[in-house]
Every structure is written in C-alpha cells, then in structure tokens.
Amino acid sequence: MGRVSAPTSSTYRQPDRSEIRIETVLHALADPVRLDMVRQLARCEGELACGGFDVSVSKSTLTHHLRTLREAGVIGSRPMGTTRQNWLRRKDLDALFPGLLDGILAAPR
Amino acid sequence: MGRVSAPTSSTYRQPDRSEIRIETVLHALADPVRLDMVRQLARCEGELACGGFDVSVSKSTLTHHLRTLREAGVIGSRPMGTTRQNWLRRKDLDALFPGLLDGILAAPR
Numbered sequence: 001m002g003r004v005s006a007p008t009s010s011t012y013r014q015p016d017r018s019e020i021r022i023e024t025v026l027h028a029l030a031d032p033v034r035l036d037m038v039r040q041l042a043r044c045e046g047e048l049a050c051g052g053f054d055v056s057v058s059k060s061t062l063t064h065h066l067r068t069l070r071e072a073g074v075i076g077s078r079p080m081g082t083t084r085q086n087w088l089r090r091k092d093l094d095a096l097f098p099g100l101l102d103g104i105l106a107a108p109r
Numbered sequence: 110m111g112r113v114s115a116p117t118s119s120t121y122r123q124p125d126r127s128e129i130r131i132e133t134v135l136h137a138l139a140d141p142v143r144l145d146m147v148r149q150l151a152r153c154e155g156e157l158a159c160g161g162f163d164v165s166v167s168k169s170t171l172t173h174h175l176r177t178l179r180e181a182g183v184i185g186s187r188p189m190g191t192t193r194q195n196w197l198r199r200k201d202l203d204a205l206f207p208g209l210l211d212g213i214l215a216a217p218r
Contacts, residue, residue: 022216026139032132097216099208107131107206 012084013071017092020073025093028072029104033057034065038074038088042105047085121193122180126201129182134202137181138213142166143174147183147197151214156194 029035037053044052055062066086069075074093077086093101138144146162153161164171175195178184183202186195202210 022213023139023141023144026135026144026213030132030135030139035132035135097212099215100212103206103209103212104131104135106208 012077012079014076015071015073017073017096020092020096022097024072025074025097025100028068028074031065031068033061034069035104037065037069039105041075041086041088042090042101047087049080049083049085051083121186121188123185124180124182126182126205129201129205131206133181134183134206134209137177137183140174140177142170143178144213146174146178148214150184150195150197151199151210156196158189158192158194160192 029038033055037055040053041048050062050066053062055065057065066075066077066084070077070086073089075086076089077084079085088101090101138147142164146164149162150157159171159175162171164174166174175184175186175193179186179195182198184195185198186193188194197210199210
C-alpha cells in the first residue's frame with residue numbers, strides 16, 4: 001500500500017521558495033486588507049490563527065485573502081485543531097527579494 | 110490676462126511624493142510587462158522615450174502601462190517633441206519605501 005495522502009497539503013498549496021514569483025507576491029500585497037494582515041503578522045513575529053487577525057471583513061473574505069497570500073508564497077500556514085496558524089515567510093522573501101518586505105513595512109500608512 | 114495653461118500637466122497627472130501610496134505602487138508593479146519596463150528604466154539609468162521600451166505590446170497598451178506607472182508615482186514623464194521621455198522615480202520610491210525597488214529589481218526573472 002502507498003502512503004496515506006495528506007489532504008491538507010493539496011488543499012492548502014504553498015509554493016516552494018523556487019516557485020515564488022515577484023509579480024504574484026506584488027499582486028498579493030497590493031490589496032490594502034492583505035497588506036494590513038502582513039503588517040500584523042510582521043508585528044507579532046510569530047504565528048496568528050485565522051481568527052487572530054484584526055480585519056473588518058467577513059470570514060469568507062478573510063479565507064480568500066489568506067489563500068491569496070499563501071499561494072503567492074507570502075505566508076505559510078499549518079492546521080492546528082479546528083483552525084490554522086499563519087506566519088510570514090520572511091526568510092524566503094528576504095532571500096529572494098532582499099529589502100522588499102522591509103521597504104513595504106516601512107511605508108507610510 | 111492669466112497664464113497660458115499647460116495641458117500636459119493636467120493630462121499627465123503625476124502624484125507628489127506625499128501622494129504616493131504603497132498599494133498603488135505594488136499594483137502598478139505587479140504586472141509582468143510594467144515590471145519589465147521598470148527594469149529597463151533602471152538599467153538605462155536615465156530617460157527612455159515611449160518608443161524606447163523593448164516590449165511586445167501594442168502602442169495603446171504601452172500608453173496604458175505608462176499611464177498606470179506614472180499615476181502610481183513609479184515613473185515620471187515629460188513631453189519632448191512629438192513623444193515623451195520617461196524616468197524611474199527612484200529617489201521618491203527609495204525615500205518612501207527604502208529597499209522596495211532594489212528588492213524587486215533583484216528578483217529572479
């Protein structure tokens with residue numbers, strides 16, 4: 001018998017570092033709500049549960065934004081109980097696009 | 110009599126540094142053709158006429174891309190004869206978002 005497949009890895013696709021594209025990252029960050037979520041992740045310097053974001057959007061919109069950020073390679077996420085924990089992929093982004101994230105986070109609000 | 114108005118300044122709106130918004134800049138840069146145009150401007154370290162860009166798009170599409178970049182504050186432009194000269198607003202972008210442009214230009218193609 002083969003391995004038991006892990007549904008989360010296919011449902012929650014996260015690109016490897018080599019698959020991360022600058023255009024996709026920029027598109028993901030160009031939305032004000034997503035940019036604010038990235039700021040919150042940068043501030044907390046750790047993981048945030050999906051319910052831990054301070055955003056004024058519906059749960060389904062939040063899920064959409066998290067998916068866009070995750071598929072672009074901006075954030076990583078892993079299941080934890082009935083929710084998911086999310087973090088900023090700072091190491092990957094800093095290696096690929098040195099200065100990009102700091103420049104964005106330094107932007108006037 | 111009042112001054113003769115300069116139609117180009119209203120037709121070709123260019124935001125002041127204080128009006129440049131990170132979300133608008135990121136959106137402008139998230140398009141592959143526009144990102145390539147910015148790379149070309151960064152390489153030439155000077156000004157490029159509208160016809161000087163090496164892009165595989167129609168003239169009207171090029172005009173649209175130039176407008177998007179200009180209105181976002183990524184590039185500046187000025188009339189010169191029958192064409193316009195364009196340049197990267199590196200000083201403004203580096204002051205507002207230090208590291209952003211270098212990080213983007215360092216991105217793997």
